[in-house]
Amino acid sequence: MQDQIAGGGILHRRSLLKAAGAGVAAGFLVPVRATEDWMTHAGEVQSEYGSPSKFARLKREQIGGHTFGPEAGSSSSPLQDLNGTITPNSLHFERHHSGIPAIDPSKHKLTIFGDVARTLQFNYEDLLSYPMETHLYFLECSGNSRRNSLARPLDLSAGSLNGLLSGSEWTGVPLHYLLDEAGVKNESRWIIAEGADAAGLTRSVPIKMALDNVMVALYQNGEPLRPAQGYPMRLFVPGCEGNISVKWLQSLKVQKTPGYTRDETAKYTDLLENGKAKMFSLKMGVKSVITSPSGKMQLRRKGVYEISGLAWSGNGAVRAVEVSADGGKSWAEAIFQSEPRPLALTRFRIPWRWHGQKAVLQSRATDDKGNVQPSRDSAIAGYSLAGFYHYNGMQSWGVSEQGMVKNVFV
């Protein structure tokens, strides 16, 4: 056990190979060529627009509980089935307040009005002629993981609990180009963005943020936005709660005050224990989640596993992720599997030996501003459990002696 660097089986990265080799590969002589069906005849021909293997069983999980019907629902990315940092567009999480509109881009316009020198209107073709920028960014719903603030842990998968989170390469027109052209008046402080869905979702964005790194996004992971993600255009506010990145963007009103809209007063505020509510908690906190091993999984053999997970922060880049296998008694620093980038998902990993012991797996992220992900207890302290958002407490996965992995509170 001299390669163990923290309790519960966490291993040093250099000890990995021997350990893994002993655990997962057996040496013996074998026939080399496959004799399976697929080498005996030609396969399918190429397609216009491809699809995944049926064996991969990839799907988003629909999250119920919305009293207004399925159009006011959400579906989560299956984090436990994914690796890397990109979420394919077909598996990006969804949250709609009145379903997905089928917008014809030739009939859609974006209007910039209010406290501006010139009211401007852009159609889709206009925007395609503007300079664009391209960045990897995460997007997280402010309600992500909030079910871990309930009194008892739900026995669900990583994706079901934490999958209102996705990562994409976003491409669009920096908003400052359009605002400069409209001529924002000096005393303006907020921009009110409205979507063209039946819910008319409307949010207020501080103008300082809008002039910094906000874009009118037109492409996601290379292709034009999907309808479920705001086709033909959405506001994209990096690092902030998902719904402020208003989908199906149709207007931006410049003014002195916030809009105090339904979606930032009656909803999406953080209710405190003292009965007051925090508003405009826009930036998502530093956070991480182990995606494998994770809830509902079954370890099928003893030996070495890679603990793999995602970390991110609305404040900047992730600086470090620590992992514990003994419920927080000891910690070891994980390895970055992908390059940590500002406001983007980072993939971490660390080897772990499981010899049948009970274990509690946890991860704890620190960002480059020095923010440290809180425990569950710290994350919920001071909030009313009746309705708060922005939960970023640590996710704990209990492993039984039989190898069952389950959401636990420690």
Next chain:
Amino acid sequence: MQDQIAGGGILHRRSLLKAAGAGVAAGFLVPVRATEDWMTHAGEVQSEYGSPSKFARLKREQIGGHTFGPEAGSSSSPLQDLNGTITPNSLHFERHHSGIPAIDPSKHKLTIFGDVARTLQFNYEDLLSYPMETHLYFLECSGNSRRNSLARPLDLSAGSLNGLLSGSEWTGVPLHYLLDEAGVKNESRWIIAEGADAAGLTRSVPIKMALDNVMVALYQNGEPLRPAQGYPMRLFVPGCEGNISVKWLQSLKVQKTPGYTRDETAKYTDLLENGKAKMFSLKMGVKSVITSPSGKMQLRRKGVYEISGLAWSGNGAVRAVEVSADGGKSWAEAIFQSEPRPLALTRFRIPWRWHGQKAVLQSRATDDKGNVQPSRDSAIAGYSLAGFYHYNGMQSWGVSEQGMVKNVFV
């Protein structure tokens, strides 16, 4: 015209806003809310696995001309419809030699044998327990753009001509872990990789390369590989011609010499004018292509456009891209829209004013090893036009006074 920095209408980046504003946005008072159908009723509900807008009309183009039937065919990414640097998995280019096998991962094995201390066999679950790495990489078929070496230019789109090229985030197990475990013998120099398709495609990889940055790829853009891209596993050799990244990887044989297989002797060699053929030209050269404006497009108005394109190199990162609008008489340096990364696609852009003049748009990439993309004439010099690969000459798009954009040779 004082903002013009090269002939044919290429503009300085700082002059852009005013120019673009004058060209594409008109200021007038407008009603703010959409009155279209989509705001009057709830839209579609969320789905398990999403799809793009029908209005986006996204599809790969099937490239014909394969005498063995459609299973030995290819389809290209529609570069003219994409932006950013990622290609969605559904639009990644395809090239199959005997169709796409529908492999059940529970019945698939990877065998490492030959000059090794231990023959090893891995199933899919085994590999999932190994440490992984995640990188953005391009993949290009060695036959990409070769139709530009024909005697006359074909009037085709950017994707049809140059779209055997895609970019993805690839995640997999570094091959050196598996080779170390098998114990490669000292005198070994090559690894022979074979796929489990009916064609049994087989290629030889220098062992120095295999121990460097080659991986057994398991995930592409976050999700398990698609069947068309090698599910459940493919070799991935960054920066090299596509077919050496053997799909449906089933065996790796370690030996002293190359395999001299069909796919590196009868095919995929570069025939020279003198009748000899170059073999193992594995690395793809420095290259770029303007994707908009591009072939088959019609400029619908006079004014400012963004010239947008992709650049890449099998030797490292792209250092600079120059753009010409007057057929190479004058050049201006383009702006990087995405961060240039080694062996990955880089998106460039530059503003261009079109006032109805005839123009020839070209781009020329330089990589961080100092390699410069050649002209078409230089790219084909010395090769037999009967069958060479690795064409990396400049793509020229002619613009007529009527705004039609067309593939031209200059």
